[in-house]
Amino acid sequence: xxxxxxxxxxxxxxxxxxxxxxxxxxxxxxxxxxxxxxxxxxxxxxxxxxxxxxxxxxxxxxxxxxxxxxxxxxxxxxxxxxxxxxxxxxxxxxxxxxxxxxxxxxxxxxxxxxxxxxxxxxxxxxxxxxxxxxxxxxxxxxxxxxxxxxxxxxxxxxxxxxxxxxxxxxxxxxxxx
Amino acid sequence: xxxxxxxxxxxxxxxxxxxxxxxxxxxxxxxxxxxxxxxxxxxxxxxxxxxxxxxxxxxxxxxxxxxxxxxxxxxxxxxxxxxxxxxxxxxxxxxxxxxxxxxxxxxxxxxxxxxxxxxxxxxxxxxxxxxxxxxxxxxxxxxxxxxxxxxxxxxxxxxxxxxxxxxxxxxxxxxxxxxxxxxxxxxxxxxxxxxxxxxxxxxxxxxxxxxxxxxxxxxxxxxxxxxxxxxxxxxxxxxxxxxxxxxxxxxxxxxxxxxxxxxxxxxxxxxxxxxxxxxxxxxxxxxxxxxxxxxxxxxxxxxxxxxxxxxxxxxxxxxxxxxxxxxxxxxxxxxxx
Ligand SMILES: Cc1cc2nc3c(=O)[nH]c(=O)nc-3n(C[C@H](O)[C@H](O)[C@H](O)COP(=O)(O)OP(=O)(O)OC[C@H]3O[C@@H](n4cnc5c(N)ncnc54)[C@H](O)[C@@H]3O)c2cc1C
Ligand code: SF4
Ligand code: FES
Ligand code: FES
Numbered sequence: 207x208x209x210x211x212x213x214x215x216x217x218x219x220x221x222x223x224x225x226x227x228x229x230x231x232x233x234x235x236x237x238x239x240x241x242x243x244x245x246x247x248x249x250x251x252x253x254x255x256x257x258x259x260x261x262x263x264x265x266x267x268x269x270x271x272x273x274x275x276x277x278x279x280x281x282x283x284x285x286x287x288x289x290x291x292x293x294x295x296x297x298x299x300x301x302x303x304x305x306x307x308x309x310x311x312x313x314x315x316x317x318x319x320x321x322x323x324x325x326x327x328x329x330x331x332x333x334x335x336x337x338x339x340x341x342x343x344x345x346x347x348x349x350x351x352x353x354x355x356x357x358x359x360x361x362x363x364x365x366x367x368x369x370x371x372x373x374x375x376x377x378x379x380x381x382x383x
Numbered sequence: 384x385x386x387x388x389x390x391x392x393x394x395x396x397x398x399x400x401x402x403x404x405x406x407x408x409x410x411x412x413x414x415x416x417x418x419x420x421x422x423x424x425x426x427x428x429x430x431x432x433x434x435x436x437x438x439x440x441x442x443x444x445x446x447x448x449x450x451x452x453x454x455x456x457x458x459x460x461x462x463x464x465x466x467x468x469x470x471x472x473x474x475x476x477x478x479x480x481x482x483x484x485x486x487x488x489x490x491x492x493x494x495x496x497x498x499x500x501x502x503x504x505x506x507x508x509x510x511x512x513x514x515x516x517x518x519x520x521x522x523x524x525x526x527x528x529x530x531x532x533x534x535x536x537x538x539x540x541x542x543x544x545x546x547x548x549x550x551x552x553x554x555x556x557x558x559x560x561x562x563x564x565x566x567x568x569x570x571x572x573x574x575x576x577x578x579x580x581x582x583x584x585x586x587x588x589x590x591x592x593x594x595x596x597x598x599x600x601x602x603x604x605x606x607x608x609x610x611x612x613x614x615x616x617x618x619x620x621x622x623x624x625x626x627x628x629x630x631x632x633x634x635x636x637x638x639x640x641x642x643x644x645x646x647x648x649x650x651x652x653x654x655x656x657x658x659x660x661x662x663x664x665x666x667x668x669x670x671x672x673x674x675x676x677x678x679x680x681x682x683x684x685x686x687x688x689x690x691x692x693x694x695x696x697x698x699x700x701x702x703x704x705x706x707x708x709x710x711x712x713x714x715x716x717x718x719x720x
Contacts, residue, residue, distance in 0.1 A: 239385075275487060276484050277414070280414045280488065281412075282417070285410070285432055332483065335483070346618055350483050350619060351482075
């Protein structure tokens with residue numbers, strides 16, 4: 207099914223891909239110039255992921271692809287054939303907020319909320335990566351997410367809390383210590 | 384974005400064959416190419432996706448160095464145990480660049496070939512010799528705060544924006560490429576070029592060549608290194624001036640010195656005379672000052688960027704002190720000590 211040189215003409219226009227989004231597998235036809243962000247928002251109506259700048263400069267479009275946070279505005283959907291994507295809509299489980307979502311509510315880590323889905327997906331990625339230990343490191347490794355309302359202090363509080371909670375949680379099989 | 388056809392290359396040879404079409408472009412992380420396509424600066428009619436090629440590993444190179452596949456992401460490279468241990472200068476430069484999200488997508492090959500951030504290059508409504516040869520340079524006499532102070536020409540004063548490349552220059556990396564005429568290796572010092580009268584050409588890569596890997600020589604600068612990046616905001620901003628330094632110090636004498644500057648020229652800026660002036664000398668402020676003068680010889684501002692000359696002079700001195708005292712710049716605690 208994947209396009210190759212032999213069927214080059216077939217690859218002008220829509221291309222079939224299979225992509226798992228928030229646990230659900232989708233077989234789709236996408237035009238090659240569709241970004242992952244536009245696929246989510248315009249084709250799948252998953253409008254939780256926001257478009258801020260569309261140029262990699264703000265982080266509002268952050269999603270997790272195979273567990274890693276990336277800017278969905280600067281990647282093509284067709285290149286993510288076979289991937290697993292998690293968006294803000296896929297973080298809550300059985301009606302329970304993800305610990306990072308809960309921490310954002312608890313610490314009032316937003317004002318207008320526009321940057322929040324990207325901030326939360328970015329924080330989930332940061333915690334998965336495991337490179338941040340201190341507040342300073344959280345600040346630096348959250349620097350790919352701009353907040354025009356300036357909720358940064360509370361965002362760092364929320365991420366710090368979620369990180370500590372994850373380390374302590376006995377039910378979390380991925381906990382590092 | 385313009386319309387284009389898409390192909391997923393199954394082998395390096397297939398990617399090279401596809402590149403015979405001059406309107407085709409490789410896409411790897413996509414973080415620079417798609418950005419430029421959205422501004423209609425790049426308008427490829429065909430994208431060749433190389434992300435399925437087996438070029439994402441870091442392996443031993445003959446002779447004790449290491450070979451980094453072109454598809455190793457900037458994040459995977461920065462946090463690789465061996466790179467962090469043996470080439471901390473490279474890890475540090477990578478972590479000084481872009482954002483965690485961008486580093487997760489950006490690749491080694493794509494970082495080498497990222498294009499300038501000159502405002503006019505990005506704006507098709509303005510003349511720019513790099514984007515449209517012969518149309519003129521809007522930055523000369525225009526807004527040029529971020530532009531070059533070294534090696535520029537009357538046709539273009541753009542800088543190369545990469546942090547990684549500045550470290551690769553100081554580490555004397557070698558770029559391995561594969562093309563229609565086979566494979567060849569390009570020393571980092573020869574990979575990027577000065578604008579001269581053809582600013583539209585950034586590198587010495589030939590039409591149809593694919594970067595396959597970057598090779599680092601055996602580790603050289605144990606403790607004495609630093610990557611010092613100065614910019615308008617502490618994170619997620621390009622360098623106004625950056626300095627990569629690696630020193631080898633034995634018994635109070637500098638045995639080997641390598642220095643490269645970022646944000647000041649069309650390529651990472653090195654000057655063998657400046658390095659030689661340090662070798663055999665003691666690591667003193669006076670010697671650092673002399674090396675800085677040599678490295679900046681011929682520097683010239685264009686108005687808004689005049690400040691960069693003095694900024695670079697001081698940054699070189701500070702970076703040499705940091706390296707000599709084994710206090711590499713932290714990319715988390717941004718205070719400059
Ligand atoms: C908001 C923002 C901030 C940034 N800040 C920084 C910063 O502070 N410091 C910094 O260094 N960088 C920064 N970057 C730039 C980033 O590092 C580059 O966009 C990235 O490294 C490019 O890699 P890529 O794999 O995404 O390249 P792509 O976009 O996929 O490709 C870039 C170019 O390289 C070509 N190419 C890619 N791979 C190969 C190959 N193997 N062989 C031949 N050609 C190839 C493509 O055809 C294209 O022309 C920033 C980017 C953004 C958007
Ligand atoms: S400096 Fe170079 S890239 Fe910028 S406008 Fe002039 S020619 Fe174009
Ligand atoms: S919308 Fe993608 S980074 Fe701003
Ligand atoms: S809460 Fe408004 S932009 Fe962050």
